[in-house]
Amino acid sequence: MELLSGADMIARFLKDEGVEYIYGYPGGAALHIYDALFRQDDVKHILVRHEQAATHAADGYARASGKPGVVLVTSGPGATNAVTGIATAYMDSIPMVVLCGQVMSHLIGDDAFQETDIVGVTRPIVKHSFSIRHPSEIPEVLKKAFYLASTGRPGPVVVDIPKDMTAPTERYEYVYPKKVKLRSYNPVTRGHTGQIKKAVELMLKAKRPVFYTGGGVVTGCASEGLTDLVKKLGFPITTTLMGIGAYPQSDKQCLGWLGMHGSYESNMAMHHADLIIAIGARFDDRVTNNTSKFCPTAKIIHVDVDPSSVSKTVRADVPIVGPAGSVIDEMISLVQGRTVENAGALTEWWEKIDGWRGEREGKLYEPSKTGEALKPQEVVEAVCRVTRGEAFVTTDVGQHQMFAAQYYKFDKPNRLITSGGLGTMGFGFPAAMGVKMSYPDDDVVCITGEGSFQMMMQELSTCKQYGVGVKIVNLNNQSLGMVRQWQDLNYKSRHAHSYMESLPDFHMLIEAYGFTAITVTTKEELAPALERAFADKHELVFLDIKVDPFEHVYPMQVPLGAMRDMLLSKTERT
Amino acid sequence: MRHIISILLENEPGALSRVVGLFSQRNYNIETLNVAPTEDPSLSRLTVTTIGDDRVIEQITKHLNKLIDVVKLVDLTEGNHIERELMLVKVKALGAARDEVKRTVDIFRAQIVDVTPSLYTVQITGDAAKLDAFLQAMAPVGILEVARTGVSGIARGDKVLSL
Structure with a gap:
């Protein structure tokens, strides 16, 4: 039996838990823990330049690798700076463990220096939180934190650690707990067989079915099963923004993604469907538009690991509570050897869908002509070509995020890394760092805008320290594009504070950190600039690409309408 | 509901x-x-x-x-379930009203648990509707203070809420 201080227990536990990276920023209440990290080589600590970046980097790492991201911050401002990142992870169900220093336990409640009640502050945005009350409970609490973060519907877990719990002078027995049990937490491991049978019968009888799948398939590692099931049945599939890549987008059965800025054919198919098979998706308002007009003729099968997601906004006809993977596998075995009963109707359904596809083909946006400003859409398409559609793409939030999701074609899950639920500007760049560190030999691109990038650009310094070779594609339209689009549509083009005045010279800024920057203003410059930028996978390159500031994202669902009510361009609507 | x-x-x-x-x-x-x-x-x-x-x-x-x-x-x-709430009420008890309060307390099967020359402290249990009715009955006399516990309940019969 080994005697360790609380701080050493934390370092040792992280090693025993198999944690590779921990993203953090030191400060008074976390110093004992930092000292313990200093005296070991197993867990690599990445020093960010702002705690929000630590959480986004850990989040990016978690999304790409499927393993929980780990963050270490100090009390007070250190912890409150992490709040946005915790909320981001919570909304997208990302496994994360956030270790927060806290003032010494005898000072708690006295408004001590750098004290905040971080458990209280984060309560609505965590899956669970713990406060350490005795050093000896550290191994068990940490194990519980990792277990909760990564099982069931994943999410962030905060562990509040008063400084005296990590004091080097007090030593206690350390044993790595291989397993923990929580009597009140038993995530479901499989769906109800009777319900799954009922669902499969509906699927085989359907005339106009659509699969609608979300992030639950990605986090549940169920992409292969899903692809198999969808191919076996020959049904169309649309995914949510969070579910992109769970089914290969280059396949004919994939209609793209759905919702507010989803594809025309996805939204039309959803509206006219007679059966919707929702898996790991939560009928979020950016998907359903007005729920009272949502898919009027469809029966709904809803599979989700979280019972509270089922029938939350749209009532399910066949609710199935269970993890996407095991439910899909069970569906596959029930479908095996059987054929759809209405093959003729399904053929007609496909004809209709292909008709919708044909209507919009070649009309999605107008590419720029020589001498005109580049369109952001064509830049994303060019990035997709130069990376052969295989890069990890992180985004920030706004128009560029939608363009990245629309025009980069993803054939693999975990490749589009974006803040779908919370919509956090500043997410993309630090998330890209987190991804790149665990996938150093892959292309990792942050597609961003000059507004979002400036929210986290201090992380260039982190990239310099650790040699992180991400590519940053800055779609520079000199405005907060999505805000501006809404102002065009709803406020008679009164552009209140959506114009970015006094932008820095990004070229000089990037060079100040010792990195390469390339400015692109014309169509001719684009391809060579991308070739140059992606030539070396280990070099950070920043592409400042001047794009048309007047471009809008379409399709765009008409507020309070049905799925099929869309603006298709500045002049067309359904 | x-x-x-x-x-x-x-x-x-x-x-x-x-x-x-x-x-x-x-x-x-x-x-x-x-x-x-x-x-x-x-x-x-x-x-x-x-x-x-x-x-x-x-x-x-x-x-x-x-x-x-x-x-x-x-x-x-x-x-089926049993629902109870406990309430402590201070009511004015002066002159003729003093007897009236005592009678009403008996009717509601409540108890007087503390007494001063000018008021009674009444303890009453029951479902929320009964407590409301008692307050209504006491209103003309003068309610000085009310402390209610909120509802507590338990299922009827063999059903048990335990681990």
């Missing part, structure tokens, strides 16, 4: 705030709330009455069940 939800909760710091926080975060309504330890020191029993349609109540119970500190819960209003 009004529902009574009884919860066995981990007796941990912050557990109660998670339950209460859930109601305000998700815009649910708390009518009454009552919490105390049980015979098992590791558990508290919390009873909350709330108002909502079936969809809302379904969401409330699902979200409560998701809280790690919630060990078990039951919606008592789904079956």
Whole structure:
């Protein structure tokens, strides 16, 4: 039996838990823990330049690798700076463990220096939180934190650690707990067989079915099963923004993604469907538009690991509570050897869908002509070509995020890394760092805008320290594009504070950190600039690409309408 | 519709705030709330009455069940149950009213638990409607102070809420 201080227990536990990276920023209440990290080589600590970046980097790492991201911050401002990142992870169900220093336990409640009640502050945005009350409970609490973060519907877990719990002078027995049990937490491991049978019968009888799948398939590692099931049945599939890549987008059965800025054919198919098979998706308002007009003729099968997601906004006809993977596998075995009963109707359904596809083909946006400003859409398409559609793409939030999701074609899950639920500007760049560190030999691109990038650009310094070779594609339209689009549509083009005045010279800024920057203003410059930028996978390159500031994202669902009510361009609507 | 939800909760710091926080975060309504330890020191029993349609109540119970500190819960209003609330009331008891208060206390099978020359402190238990009726009856005499515990409840018959 080994005697360790609380701080050493934390370092040792992280090693025993198999944690590779921990993203953090030191400060008074976390110093004992930092000292313990200093005296070991197993867990690599990445020093960010702002705690929000630590959480986004850990989040990016978690999304790409499927393993929980780990963050270490100090009390007070250190912890409150992490709040946005915790909320981001919570909304997208990302496994994360956030270790927060806290003032010494005898000072708690006295408004001590750098004290905040971080458990209280984060309560609505965590899956669970713990406060350490005795050093000896550290191994068990940490194990519980990792277990909760990564099982069931994943999410962030905060562990509040008063400084005296990590004091080097007090030593206690350390044993790595291989397993923990929580009597009140038993995530479901499989769906109800009777319900799954009922669902499969509906699927085989359907005339106009659509699969609608979300992030639950990605986090549940169920992409292969899903692809198999969808191919076996020959049904169309649309995914949510969070579910992109769970089914290969280059396949004919994939209609793209759905919702507010989803594809025309996805939204039309959803509206006219007679059966919707929702898996790991939560009928979020950016998907359903007005729920009272949502898919009027469809029966709904809803599979989700979280019972509270089922029938939350749209009532399910066949609710199935269970993890996407095991439910899909069970569906596959029930479908095996059987054929759809209405093959003729399904053929007609496909004809209709292909008709919708044909209507919009070649009309999605107008590419720029020589001498005109580049369109952001064509830049994303060019990035997709130069990376052969295989890069990890992180985004920030706004128009560029939608363009990245629309025009980069993803054939693999975990490749589009974006803040779908919370919509956090500043997410993309630090998330890209987190991804790149665990996938150093892959292309990792942050597609961003000059507004979002400036929210986290201090992380260039982190990239310099650790040699992180991400590519940053800055779609520079000199405005907060999505805000501006809404102002065009709803406020008679009164552009209140959506114009970015006094932008820095990004070229000089990037060079100040010792990195390469390339400015692109014309169509001719684009391809060579991308070739140059992606030539070396280990070099950070920043592409400042001047794009048309007047471009809008379409399709765009008409507020309070049905799925099929869309603006298709500045002049067309359904 | 009004529902009574009884919860066995981990007796941990912050557990109660998670339950209460859930109601305000998700815009649910708390009518009454009552919490105390049980015979098992590791558990508290919390009873909350709330108002909502079936969809809302379904969401409330699902979200409560998701809280790690919630060990078990039951919606008592789904079956036969016993519902009680305890109330302490200070009422004016002067002159002719002094006898009148005593008579009303007897009618409601309440008890006078403290006396001064000018007031009675009355203890009364029952369901919420009975307590409301008592307050209504006392209103003309003069109610000085009211302390209600909020609803506590338990299922009738063999059904037991335990681990």
